[in-house]
Amino acid sequence: MSYIDWYEKHAVKHKKIIDKLTAQGYGKEQIIEYFEYENMAKNEKEFCPLYERGDKCHDTDYLNCYFCACPHFRFKDDGVEKIGSKTKYSFCSIESKNGAEGVYGDAIHQDCSKCLVPHTKKYVTKNFDLSWKKVMSDCQL
Template identity: 30%
Template sequence: MGPNYKFSQHKKCEFFPCHKVANEDKFNCLFCYCPLYTLGSKCGGNFVYNEANIKDCSNCLIPHSENGYEYIMSKWELISELATKNK
């Protein structure tokens, strides 16, 4: 199997690209909704908490980047632990 499962793009999406990027051809839509969001401050992304204490990830490109798949998989154990706690 090749690495094609790591990259998906949906240019017909009305939100594409959902973040400003220099090169839309490398914009990865695979993780449209980032699985790291639930990790809060442990996600490692470029986020802020707004005045309503809601995590704002609009300046983060990790899930849409060239190596985003690998980074998210490196955090999968933490995500899995949260899922186990919330059975």
């Protein structure tokens, strides 16, 4: 699956949950709490394939899934740049010290697995918007 395919499909899933919660009268704080990993894994199993296995994408006690995918992630399905014989497809716009580049054959992809920037309650609260696509609008190059 390409980055853009995942991005578009995920935006639909995210909006469906937001629409459900706002219809129930949830405010910002309640929505942020709803997106905590334990609740999402219990109530929104289709949101993430890791939920069924009881796995987390990041090794941390507290994980907020509101920004599944990071607003600082940048991608281009046909490649951001060529580096020798390899093609770079994604990168971190803030160059997080906990991010890394993964090399897979001739492809280079951003590895965010050790970065918790968008998954803290403080970050989600500061950058919250009901429209996930609006917050994520700079991701696709």
